[in-house]
Amino acid sequence: MFQIIEKIMVQNSLVSAFALVGLITWVSVVLSKRLTFGRVHASAIAVLLGLVLAYVGGIATGGKNGLADIKLFTGVGLMGGAMLRDFAIVATAFEVRATEARKAGLIGALSLLLGTLLPFIVGASIARAFGYTDAVSMTTIGAGAVTYIVGPVTGAAIGASSDVIALSIATGLIKAIIVMVGTPIAANFMGLKTPRSAMIFGGLAGTVSGVSAGLAATDRRLVPYGALIATFHTGVGCLLGPSLLFFATRAIVGA
Known part of the structure; x- marks a missing residue:
């Protein structure tokens, strides 16, 4: 069962990356409401969680791309790359x-x-x-x-x-x-x-x-x-x- 899930996640790496970010965002919202009572915004908590995951991924694999060096999360490298980053920045305008x-x-x-x-x-x-x-x-x-x-x-x-x-x-x-x-x-x-x-x-x-x-x-x-x-x-x-x-x-x- 795990092998099937792994194969699906690897073949649809970008979709998996969006799902991971969605999960992190949901956890951040819960932490923001219940731990800080909204004083620290969920987006700030999400960034901190992202940095922690990047550090853990880098330590676990000895690589240079953080979580993206783990096979299951290769889509994070594309999602967090310059293309989508610049698109998101431009979209705010x-x-x-x-x-x-x-x-x-x-x-x-x-x-x-x-x-x-x-x-x-x-x-x-x-x-x-x-x-x-x-x-x-x-x-x-x-x-x-x-x-x-x-x-x-x-x-x-x-x-x-x-x-x-x-x-x-x-x-x-x-x-x-x-x-x-x-x-x-x-x-x-x-x-x-x-x-x-x-x-x-x-x-x-x-x-x-x-x-x-x-x-x-x-x-x-x-x-x-x-x-x-x-x-x-x-x-x-x-x-x-x-x-x-x-x-x-x-x-x-x-x-």
Whole structure:
């Protein structure tokens, strides 16, 4: 019986991946309601569970793709790949009203710039404090503090080692988790009540996954607006990271 189920799951790997994500989502909703009484959104719990499963899969197989290295869950690699990820990000823009998006104006652009520069400076400074004193490593880890996508893109462009790129991804993931868990807690303090405030927040926070999950726990109607600016944030980071930010860092540290 198990062999039949295994064969079906392997042959329909993408469908199996969707079923697995659905199960994780259901468990996350139950945990959110019963353990945190809705204070921590189910999406944040789901991301944490996903990271745990990826770690367990990597330890169990000794591979590099987490749970996707297990034969039963190969579809997770496709489902979690760049194609569906980018489709999901782009899809959030379809719920945005253009009249509301224009209200962000100059302050939205400024938040986008600050949300790129400030995390980079913090990340690069921490990297230097921990002994990564060369410009390539500092830039890569600093870019990872912008988002976990900007980090590896920047690192690959300027020739960073795989260890440093891995650190940049880890830095971005930690930031995403902090944003998604902290947003509903600090929402009232930050005044996250309007599409304009959500767009400014998305520009400052930067991480699409963190902003989306955090706003979903605050007010799901704000998710498209925050994700819209956060998506641009990733593009700005990928543009500035390997160019202006790298050259500026090299000019300062001299290596």
